[in-house]
Amino acid sequence: MDLEIRHGLTEAKAAWERENLLPSLEQVPERKAEFRSPSRIPIHRIYTPLDVSDKDYEEQVGFPGDFPYTRGAYPAMYRQNLWITGQYAGYGSGEDANQRYRHLLEQGGTGFSVALDLPSQMLLDPDDPLAAGEVGKVGVSLSSLQDMERLFDGIPLRQVRQIRTPGAANGPLFAAMVIAMARRQEVDPREIKLFVGNESLKEHFARGTYVFPPGPSLRHSVDLIEYCIREGLDTWTPLCLNGYTIRDAGADAVQELAFAFSCGVAYFDEAVRRGLDINRFARNVWIHSAADIYVLEEVAKFRAARRFWARLLRERYGVTDPEALALKIFAFTLGSRLTAQQPLNNLARVAIMTVGAALGGANTMHTSSFDEAHSIPTQEAATLALRIQQIVANESGLGDVVDPAGGSWAVETLTTEVERRVADIMQKIEARGGAVACVESGWYHRQLSDTEQRRQRSIESGEQVVVGVTKYASDPTPPAKVFRADPAVERKVVERLHDLKARRDPQRVGEALGRVEATARKGGNTVYPLVDALEADCTVGEISEVLRSVWGTQRQVAVF
Template identity: 45%
Template sequence: MFDDKKIEDIKASVDQWEKNKVEKALAKFPERKEAFVTGSNIEVKRLYTPADIEALDYNEDLGLPGEYPFTRGVQPTMYRGRLWTMRQYAGFATAEESNQRYKYLLEQGQTGLSVAFDLPTQIGYDSDHGLSEGEVGKVGVAIDSLRDMELLFDGIPLDKVSTSMTINAPASVLLAMYIAVAEKQGVSKDKLRGTIQNDILKEYIARGTYIFPPEPSMRLITNIFEYCSKEVPKWNTISISGYHIREAGSTAAQEVAFTLADGIAYVDAAIKAGLDVDDFAPRLSFFFNAHNDLLEEVAKFRAARRIWAKIMKERFKAKSEKSMMLKFHTQTAGSTLTAQQPDNNIIRVTIQTLAAILGGTQSLHTNSKDEALALPTEESVRIALRTQQIVAYESGVTETIDPLAGSYYVESLTSKIEEEAYNYIERIDELGGAPRAIAKGYIQKEIQNSAYKYQMEVESQERIVVGVNKFHIDETDKKDLLKVDPAVEKLQREKLEALRSERNNEEVETTLKVLKEKAETEENLMPFILDAVKAYATLGEICGVLREVFGEYEQSVIL
């Protein structure tokens, strides 16, 4: 991108500058520390010049927005045409209470819904199961049946909103419930817009809400790909998640590498199931974390787009440009929020919001200041939403596309993250792909090592966390925190008891019997799950049938 002679002149100028200026400055004012690094421990040089990006080819490495390799964004006009979807992740207690929170957020200017489910729902148990005790409605909303789903979206027209559901192992069941609710509203499947997370590999890596072993889990995922490509064409069938990988302690490059390695595994599985790459790949989406190191995060998002475009074009021979686009949702980093001085979290979230937007996200959730202590109150979630709105309408960063492009530092860092991520992907390929790398514990151990290093840096004060290991204040107990009423569990049990007495239990048994029979074949299970849902079979009953056929996954301990 630069003339060789000019590059040599720049290098010579930098040498002279270091001798004539920097050495004198250092003698008077030594630098604050011996080594400067990013949040992921990538070395940060004192100065970046065109010499640091001399190998960069504009057309091959950057291109134009909306064109391969999509480094500069997946849409030709980005936020000049349309802002990202402001999608606040929410859900707690009962469907009725969560419905009120969704309506409140929509009134405040949220532009998409994002559903948080409680732990029993995430692992396929009804609220009256013994293992659900003490967890009902705590970290998300309790959904036991289609009846709960009807209440969750009561008064919310599903043809007018886009809905994201953070659900993985039982994703097929919750998607079926959503489709059934829409039909009851008179909305056909082909009108529905939204996303299910549906990413089981990262559950084995970092999060832990799995049910079935990998092989049947991958089958359910490809069943959803196939079903939605024909029946729910506007639906994003998976959100391949790096968020939880980063929350577990990975570096930025590891987050990109392990997420895209999972993506490769899903594409491989779908192709092996007989699907054409260009039939399902345009509906793949991704989910990334936005951390505190502003410029590293911007570089991370740009590198991820470039890598995925190359993987889809060169490895999978995708022909449609839509198959090569890495479209992603971002959530600010929960692991960076502190219980100490929680108001400081507003500033952290603002930096992370800027990182996501400067990096070109399509959708964004901003965490609330009190989430290190409890589920957010209405006031704190409103501040989190206003953070997005102020950046959108007042900061000016949305007025031009990819405003940090051409920065010698950002472009150099983008290439560095790309290089590190490719090295990890190549190693995972050598191990036989992401599922085998997970089974061998390789990915988990890499994350554990990074998390341990970070924690040691915090404890030694090599890395400062304001209010935690420096700049302390005396604090009183936090007040006005949201608390979920323990009576929620009793209420859900009563609702289940009423449901089982009122529904057609013979029809339920028939649909569950058919589902079990079909699970023992190679047929696509989505139509049969939908039949069971419409008969008001519960989540636990449906997952119980699949457990009988598929078994349950048991995690190996990786040290």
């Protein structure tokens, strides 16, 4: 900015404060002594060109689809294609979840995420004693290739824009199920657009559905990345960094990105060690990011995420492919902000979160259902959540302008500040030995606990208002209809499992499990024998038991 213009603006602002602002504040003071974002970034009263006067436009902002991708991963963004609308869904048996997916696709959804029940996430069969009472409750029960075939029966795999599973310890095994299913149906897996979360490290400090120790978990995840490169699965996403789960566990927006990206560095470093082509597989790496309700910071976060990641890949790994440098974002409205009290208020919360994700240039979205604080969504609630996306996409006009918040002095200032703070935390993680070391020491967990404790104190003190809970409360008003899983599902899937075991070839099962064990022991790529084992009708629990015998089972890290 020209010095003369800068001087003039500085004087004009000072005059405004003296002649207009101060007299107003003498009559009515501001609501707070200090305004900060949820990430504790100071929020100025107003932003002016003075706040961005030192910014190099092309270096820090640029154009959509160009480095550093601050303004979007693609040049025309939603003017070409609206974001992929998909819902995270699944419950009961494969047939039950199949009906929900079909319904969402019939209602205009263009993708969906497969929600697994807790036993499936923990790689347990439904007849395991630890699975009792949890089968089909918070997701679909998936223990064999036959279950997978029921899950996708009649769904046009080639036509769905994105089939996702959040993926944790089960990421490679879920992918192997899809490969085996495609073979049986004589469908080329390369024609399926599969999105596997496959991010197991965050489970150890943010969610809890870990199975193997951090080191083997990391290598198992990279097995899938390697497999996709070898087999030409260029339409697949073999790794999605997971900021959402970290945010749901207590992180603020800055920690969400820093912790997720630090885990990403661990996967990339292992891929480099194996000699994989980073330019090739990075094209399909996404981040699963939370869309929270503090709109300005969230828009800044999404923009900062693309810029930081592009610079990290170019500077640390020498990535040059533009498609690889452009981070794609799967935004998921933050479920932990939804309240059981006055649940219809959650419709407003989710709509605001969706607007923030659209302003931030998300490439895929899931919108939470208003009844999720009570149960998994009813079909009506899930449909209404999808409609929120569709209304924002088709009626708001936000998709008509690429990066409509770009150029806002507030948003540009916050984008830079979020990026700076992410870099600071990344340096601290690096100094502590990286992501695996921070998992093993409990450092991540302590940071999340501290941040969530601060947030809870601010709610309890009244500093942070939660409408319908801490202010404007009324008598509890639960939804008129609450979803309940059919308790008969557990018996049905267990009977099917026992029937499968009675019909299969035990010799073939034993040989297939032996190959899984041998490959794991010698450090080979485990995806190949996983596919063979599933085709031999080995179950998820049997396969995981073999892997546990080689890699061990992770125990909770004591952090307090």
